[in-house]
Amino acid sequence: MSDAPGVGRGVVTPLRVAIGLCLVAPFVAMLWVGSYAKTDPTFIGIPFFYWYQMLWVLISTVLTVTAYKLWQFDQRGRASRDASAASAASSKGGAAE
Template sequence: MAQHTRRTTELLTPTRVLVGVLLALPFLGTLWVSSYSRVEPRLGGFPFFYWYQFLWIFLSAILTTCAFVLVQRERRGQQHRTPQPRRKGGAR
């Protein structure tokens, strides 16, 4: 039971703030359209408008992965989990 109560004690940990920032960046980068709606500088024939958004696909992937790792680490740190019973069957 202890692991359940410990998990939700604190709402705003430094990790969570950082995760929030990491997850907010893709919104800022892609939804602030007037910051990138132009042709120059081109890259390999692609106008800025297009390659900038291609770039954000990868940035978003990296940022989301970082957020995932941070959350997993915090979760593991909080739990000190006892070995869980293995889930039987159903895996595919």
């Protein structure tokens, strides 16, 4: 175990759960082959099996970008919380001396 500040286990927050779901959803959709292993309905002559997978390429892109933006938001919030905690700790330490 490390005693270094900022090193340790992460905190599970609803935002991080949403990030995980955004990243896991495409895998679940593609690994559940029974849900799309059929030919009907066709879309402009393309069997369902193929256009469903191509649709998930686009959906996966949107979900990955969403997860990235949420992660950036989470990290900015964490950095500001850490900075405010450090500021509070330094002001406490300065008042005690």
